[in-house]
Amino acid sequence: MIGAVALASLALSEGDARAAPLTVRLEYAAGPGCPDAADFKAVVIARLGYDPFLESAAEHVLVRIEPQNRTVDGIIEWRDASGKWAGEQTFPSVSTDCPRLVRAMGFALAVQIQLLARAAAAPDANAVAPSEPAPPAEAAGVANANQQGAPAPTAASATTVGPAPTTGPRPALAIGVGPAVGFGMSSGPLILGRLFGAVAWPRVSLELAGVASLPATTRRADGAGFSQQLLLAGAAACATSARWNACAVANAGAARMAGENIDRPTSATVPIVEAGVRAGVIQRFGRRAFLRAHVDGLVNVTRWTATLDQVPVWTAPRFAAALAVDASVQFP
Numbered sequence: 001m002i003g004a005v006a007l008a009s010l011a012l013s014e015g016d017a018r019a020a021p022l023t024v025r026l027e028y029a030a031g032p033g034c035p036d037a038a039d040f041k042a043v044v045i046a047r048l049g050y051d052p053f054l055e056s057a058a059e060h061v062l063v064r065i066e067p068q069n070r071t072v073d074g075i076i077e078w079r080d081a082s083g084k085w086a087g088e089q090t091f092p093s094v095s096t097d098c099p100r101l102v103r104a105m106g107f108a109l110a111v112q113i114q115l116l117a118r119a120a121a122a123p124d125a126n127a128v129a130p131s132e133p134a135p136p137a138e139a140a141g142v143a144n145a146n147q148q149g150a151p152a153p154t155a156a157s158a159t160t161v162g163p164a165p166t167t168g169p170r171p172a173l174a175i176g177v178g179p180a181v182g183f184g185m186s187s188g189p190l191i192l193g194r195l196f197g198a199v200a201w202p203r204v205s206l207e208l209a210g211v212a213s214l215p216a217t218t219r220r221a222d223g224a225g226f227s228q229q230l231l232l233a234g235a236a237a238c239a240t241s242a243r244w245n246a247c248a249v250a251n252a253g254a255a256r257m258a259g260e261n262i263d264r265p266t267s268a269t270v271p272i273v274e275a276g277v278r279a280g281v282i283q284r285f286g287r288r289a290f291l292r293a294h295v296d297g298l299v300n301v302t303r304w305t306a307t308l309d310q311v312p313v314w315t316a317p318r319f320a321a322a323l324a325v326d327a328s329v330q331f332p
Contacts (some may be wrong), residue, residue: 177195
C-alpha cells in the first residue's frame with residue numbers, strides 16, 4: 001500500500017535501551033479523513049515506550065500528509081535547533097488508506113528517534129561496555145514488536161542528509177464515451193456523440209476526443225432544406241480535483257451540408273474551428289469508473305452560411321455551447 005521505511009528493520013536493541021531518551025518538537029498536518037496529531041503521537045509512544053514529544057525540544061519534526069485524488073502521500077521532515085533543514089523521509093502511496101499510512105509513518109519516526117538516541121549515546125556506551133549484543137537480538141526485537149501489533153513496514157524511502165530523490169506520480173489513463181447536445185452549431189440543437197481518451201495526473205489532465213453529430217435538417221416553408229453533420233477532433237487541457245474540473249478546449253473539423261428537396265441539390269464541406277472553456281463535475285464509482293457532466297462555452301472561430309437556391313438561410317453565430325455527460329473507465 002505504501003512506501004514505508006527500511007529503517008524499521010532496526011528495532012530497539014539493548015544498546016538503545018541504555019541510550020538517553022531523545023525528545024523532539026512535533027508539527028503535524030494531515031488532510032480530511034486522516035488521524036489527528038494525538039493518534040500519530042500514540043503510535044510513536046507505543047513503539048518507543050516513552051513520550052518523546054516536548055515543545056521546548058531542539059529537534060524539530062514536521063509531519064505532513066496530503067490526500068490526492070487517488071492516493072495519499074506523506075513526508076517526515078527534520079530541522080535542527082536553528083530551523084535549518086536536516087533531512088526528510090517520503091512515503092508515496094498507491095491507495096487512500098490514510099490511517100495505515102499514519103501508522104507506518106509513526107513507526108518510522110519512532111525508529112529514527114531510536115537511531116538518533118543510540119548515535120548520541122554511542123561514545124559513552126563504547127567506554128563502559130566492551131561490546132554490543134549481536135544483531136540477532138535486534139531481529140528478535142522486530143519479531144516481538146510485530147507480534148504485539150506494530151504495523152508491518154513494507155518498503156523504504158528515506159534520507160537523512162541531502163535532498164531526497166523526487167519522483168512524480170505516474171499518470172493514469174482513461175477512456176470514455178458520452179452524448180452531448182450542441183447549440184449554435186446548427187439552426188437547431190444538434191445531437192453529438194463523443195469518444196475520448198485522457199492522461200491524468202493528480203492535478204491536471206490532457207484529453208483528446210472525436211466528436212460526430214447526427215444529421216440535422218433545416219427546412220423552408222415550401223419543404224426545401226439542407227442537412228448538416230459535424231465531424232470534429234477535440235483537445236482539452238484541464239485542472240482537476242476529486243469533484244470538479246476546469247478546462248481550456250479546442251475543436252477542429254468540418255461541417256458537411258447537402259441540399260434536400262430542391263431542384264438542383266448540391267453539397268458542400270466547410271471547415272470548423274472552435275475554442276473555449278469547460279466546467280464540469282465528477283461523480284466516482286469505486287476507484288476506476290466515473291461519470292462527468294460538463295458544459296462547454298465556445299467561440300466559432302470560423303463562421304459559415306448555408307444557402308438554398310443561392311439564398312442564405314442560416315449563418316453560424318459567433319458563440320456556441322455544448323452540454324455533455326461522459327462515462328469513463330480509468331486504468332492505473
